[in-house]
Amino acid sequence: MNILVFGKDGQLGKAFQKLFDSMHSTEVHIQYVGREQCDLSNSAVLLDFLRQSKPDLIINAAAYTAVDKAETEVEVAFAINAKAPELMALYAAEHGATLLHYSTDYVFDGNKEGFYVEADPRNPLGIYGKTKAAGEEAIEKVFSIPNQGQYAILRTSWVYGDGSNFIRTILRLAKEREELKVIADQYGVPTSAEWLAQVSFNLALDQHFNLRKFSSGIYHAVPAGETTWHGLARLAAQAAIDVGIALMAGSEAIRPIPAVEYPLPAPRPTNSRMDTAKLRKAIESIGDMSKLEHCKRLWGDEVQAYVARLAQDGLI
Template sequence: MKILVFGKDGQLGKAFKNLFDAFPPSQNIEVQYAGRDDCDLSNEKALNSYLEQVAPNLIINAAAYTAVDLAQTNEELAFAINTHAPELMAAYATSHGASLLHYSTDYVFDGQKQVAYIESDPRNPLSVYGKSKAAGEEAIEKVFAKQSASRYAILRTSWVYGEGANFIRTILRLAKERDQLRVIHDQLGVPTNAQWLAQTSLDLVFDDQFQLKPFPSGIYHAVPNGETSWHGMASLAVKVATDCGVDLTVKPDSILPILAAEYPLPAPRPQNSRLDNSKLRLLIESEGDMTKLQHLNTSWEESVRTYIAQLAQKNLI
């Protein structure tokens, strides 16, 4: 079996490599990782040629144009990578009997809902980035609607952190440099560990023998349990790092909550980014695998604590 992972240099791409490297060597699995230097996703000819060359049985699209603010003035590139490239991957998958895992975002919603979003809620993105990701979802659905042999999963997630630059590491860096931080508290979401997300993805599509299994095609919200604000995540990060013995200037009570309106950015963000993971949880429950269910039911707080403890252990804070 051949697996092709796009986005090898991103947080999720690196998380997949960690998992696949841990697969038993006896498994007949070949994994190819592609970054920007390997394949330009904005180039239709290059992408189609690369797919034909690798001939994957499973495509994992962990790549995206994620510069939310820059997308406001780079609309063409954002749509090329976030909409047209996934459409081409879907077309390859359906014509070659392959499966597709694609990652999307809470930014496909406008954030006006008062409770967590479910998969069937209508898309209404606020930013160019959100619009390009929503259009990517729609393109994949349209391609796969023409046939039923291949399978796909669009995994919506939010506030991802992992190996690389992210909100938590920025907060901890600033917490060493300053004695006070101001962090937005009126935007709600679910912090998602990239390693957790990669494992959740494989739990969806692989059986216990490390082989692809049948799974219901569609959109799934893939986030841990719970919810918080950016301020809540920052406060927990500082507390955990301090408990791990990291010398920080900022104390948890020196992180001041502010309104999003006090920190204007070029691209609008949804106020409510909470995603309901019930659909995915019910599917895993129906399979009766308690290990997978226990993993899925991890809380965002537990994931953040584990992540920061690992950073501290490796002297990365």
């Protein structure tokens, strides 16, 4: 079994490495790939890398994620977020491999009431969302022709893990300032990179690293529940206080503001909530209740555990 993990330096890539390292399988060759090993914006380099590596499983945790910079760096954003996934899909379809690709709530415009389902039409607002939507469409097109491969596009949102992210920024600012103002009218689901890596593993692999058969398509992959950026900030601050971290701005000092008071170059969807019934059904079919329970974990429980780990590691 050969596994390629693209995006080794990102939060999800690091979560996969931590997960795989904990399993100590000698039957599997895993290669973690960053830009130094393979520049995803260069199609020829990527194709050559895939042919030489001969992966059975491609995990594309890499992406151009600079939402605001994408408005001006259009070409490179499309190369990494759309063309590279297409080439990975072409390899998987031709060689009978499995592709796990990660997408985003930004493929939606955020105007829907309630939770988005996988079949809802894409209507991205900014360049970042347009590139990720194009990547999804390219993968679907490749696999629409009969082939021996399989794929899952896992749409997720508000990811945090080992690296820079919203939670760590809020906690840093809360130690420096007596009051914070955070957007309270954008809704979504914070997603732990470790949670997402484990869910992905459960969908695609068994405990012996044998590939599972699953229905190819898009899956919404976020923990249970919903919140706003303001709600996330307040919970993170309270979680830090609960484990003994002194903050200048406690949860009550984090004030709600509308998005219009914090303008950014790229538009954001107001509603990023995504229904996960399809993913839960796929995990349930495995027949292991512990895997289903992991899939159903609440976003707030995941955030509290994450903040506690940050405190334990001296990172707050």
